[in-house]
Amino acid sequence: MNPIFADVPTSVFEVMSRLARETGAVNLGQGFPDDPGPEDVRRKAAEAVVAGWNQYPPMMGLPELRQAIAAHYRHWQSLDLDSDSEVMVTSGATEALAGALLALLEPGDEVVLFEPMYDAYLPLVRRAGGVPRFVTLEPPHFRLSEEALTGAFSEKTKVVLFNNPLNPTATVFGAEDLALLAEFCVRFDAIAVCDEVWEHVVFDGRRHRPLIGFPGMRERTVKIGSAGKIFNLTGWKVGLVCAAPRLMKVLAKAHQYITFTTPPNLQAAVAYGLTKDDAYFEGLRADLQRSRDRFTGGLKDLGFAVIPSQATYFLNIDIAPLGEADDAAFCRRLVVEHGVAAIPVSAFYAAGAVRNVVRFCFAKRDATLDAALERLAGIMRKAA
Ligand code: PMP
Ligand code: GLN
Numbered sequence: 099m100n101p102i103f104a105d106v107p108t109s110v111f112e113v114m115s116r117l118a119r120e121t122g123a124v125n126l127g128q129g130f131p132d133d134p135g136p137e138d139v140r141r142k143a144a145e146a147v148v149a150g151w152n153q154y155p156p157m158m159g160l161p162e163l164r165q166a167i168a169a170h171y172r173h174w175q176s177l178d179l180d181s182d183s184e185v186m187v188t189s190g191a192t193e194a195l196a197g198a199l200l201a202l203l204e205p206g207d208e209v210v211l212f213e214p215m216y217d218a219y220l221p222l223v224r225r226a227g228g229v230p231r232f233v234t235l236e237p238p239h240f241r242l243s244e245e246a247l248t249g250a251f252s253e254k255t256k257v258v259l260f261n262n263p264l265n266p267t268a269t270v271f272g273a274e275d276l277a278l279l280a281e282f283c284v285r286f287d288a289i290a291v292c293d294e295v296w297e298h299v300v301f302d303g304r305r306h307r308p309l310i311g312f313p314g315m316r317e318r319t320v321k322i323g324s325a326g327k328i329f330n331l332t333g334w335k336v337g338l339v340c341a342a343p344r345l346m347k348v349l350a351k352a353h354q355y356i357t358f359t360t361p362p363n364l365q366a367a368v369a370y371g372l373t374k375d376d377a378y379f380e381g382l383r384a385d386l387q388r389s390r391d392r393f394t395g396g397l398k399d400l401g402f403a404v405i406p407s408q409a410t411y412f413l414n415i416d417i418a419p420l421g422e423a424d425d426a427a428f429c430r431r432l433v434v435e436h437g438v439a440a441i442p443v444s445a446f447y448a449a450g451a452v453r454n455v456v457r458f459c460f461a462k463r464d465a466t467l468d469a470a471l472e473r474l475a476g477i478m479r480k481a482a
Contacts, residue, residue: 132463142366163372167340168181214446215446231255232250247279397458400475
């Protein structure tokens with residue numbers, strides 16, 4: 099068996115969700131809303147299942163979805179994409195990431211990764227033959243620096259795997275950081291694989307800026323989105339991939355042998371959803387922002403040190419002030435003794451460099467958040 103997969107533990111998201119089910123805990127671990135999601139979009143999918151075409155759709159995705167993706171990004175991110183040659187639909191961002199790495203890397207190529215990083219990145223990079231070069235981002239701002247990038251990039255750099263907005267820190271990289279990264283990609287002739295699944299889940303009036311829009315990046319960026327995050331339907335696994343034809347031709351070859359296609363009924367519903375007006379997307383954001391504020395306020399009232407969340411379904415707390423030095427042990431106790439599942443952020447570091455940060459998912463109904471806060475009060479009473 100290949101040791102890269104044989105030796106990795108089961109994903110922390112699966113472990114925590116299973117523990118939550120077994121113990122009856124409130125699950126604020128794995129990132130998914132407990133609301134059923136927008137009814138009109140779900141109805142479109144249901145109609146497409148019952149009345150629609152349920153056989154293999156075109157390999158690159160339904161034409162109406164590819165057109166909707168190009169139009170959506172033109173409107174929201176000022177991108178000019180040709181839906182025919184520069185847009186592809188995959189089975190989730192996860193397939194898009196795996197396919198991009200398999201398609202772009204040759205054994206021995208270096209890949210720049212930013213810690214903390216989504217847990218799938220490192221095993222996928224390694225399995226594709228890539229050699230990881232890490233940049234460790236420092237709390238509380240998790241910014242890029244010239245010095246850190248200089249230490250990571252080399253003549254062997256083929257790919258930069260970049261997540262913005264960033265899970266799990268819930269931060270958004272500013273224009274200055276993006277311009278700096280673009281400069282390095284151009285200087286070292288590297289391809290940026292940009293995981294932008296949280297592009298719509300940004301708060302306080304922020305606007306997502308895609309790296310592909312920066313000077314020199316149009317021809318060297320693979321932009322990856324996820325309808326699951328855009329519509330709060332995380333199980334749908336409809337990935338949106340955009341890249342210049344030179345890259346897309348190769349990405350399509352990987353896609354044709356990984357999944358080949360993605361369920362047509364879900365694609366039809368996503369095509370419908372992407373064309374909705376601005377108020378609809380602003381409304382989804384506003385709802386999540388309200389949940390963020392409710393949970394942030396509740397945690398602060400209990401005395402937790404909350405690290406502000408700018409984006410994503412997540413917020414983090416610093417557990418060092420509680421005298422805790424091991425986030426994984428803390429999360430185990432939290433779920434078993436107090437009935438709340440969370441994610442230890444050390445799972446997002448190759449060698450567990452940071453052990454004092456714990457991530458909660460606030461994309462939940464008020465009652466769920468309040469039930470969690472009530473239980474979290476217990477751990478504060480114990481700490482006092
Ligand atoms: N990348 C990041 C940063 C994520 O947070 C997630 C899921 N939350 C994914 C990729 C996976 O997206 P999908 O479900 O579309 O495969
Ligand atoms: N991306 C989700 C999170 O960060 C989890 C996805 C998964 O379970 N693999 O919680």
